[in-house]
Amino acid sequence: MWIQQKTTPAPLDELQGRTVGLKFECNQCHTEVFTDLLGVPAADHLANSTEDDGQFETEEIKCPGCDMIHEITVKSTFDGVTFEVSEVAPESVEYQVQA
Numbered sequence: 001m002w003i004q005q006k007t008t009p010a011p012l013d014e015l016q017g018r019t020v021g022l023k024f025e026c027n028q029c030h031t032e033v034f035t036d037l038l039g040v041p042a043a044d045h046l047a048n049s050t051e052d053d054g055q056f057e058t059e060e061i062k063c064p065g066c067d068m069i070h071e072i073t074v075k076s077t078f079d080g081v082t083f084e085v086s087e088v089a090p091e092s093v094e095y096q097v098q099a
């Protein structure tokens with residue numbers, strides 16, 4: 001089941017430590033791009049910084065339509081999980097949690 005990302009972070013409890021696949025529409029050629037499976041990092045309980053900058057996982061994927069390189073960031077904070085794809089609107093990103 002694909003879930004469209006909202007403008008608010010996705011629930012950390014449902015995603016932390018899980019594996020997700022993402023799909024998004026390329027902003028340049030409008031091809032639907034599917035990523036490899038990505039691990040969702042745990043929000044860092046040990047961080048003693050007061051900055052809540054969370055944990056990151058980054059990947060690059062090449063659009064099969066136009067060869068544009070998209071940078072993907074999975075960001076976990078205690079507020080939730082955000083999937084960022086460079087130059088693509090958050091609402092154009094969908095995710096699927098692996099069983």
Ligand SMILES: [Zn+2]
Nearest residue numbers: 026029063066
């Ligand atoms: Zn493209």
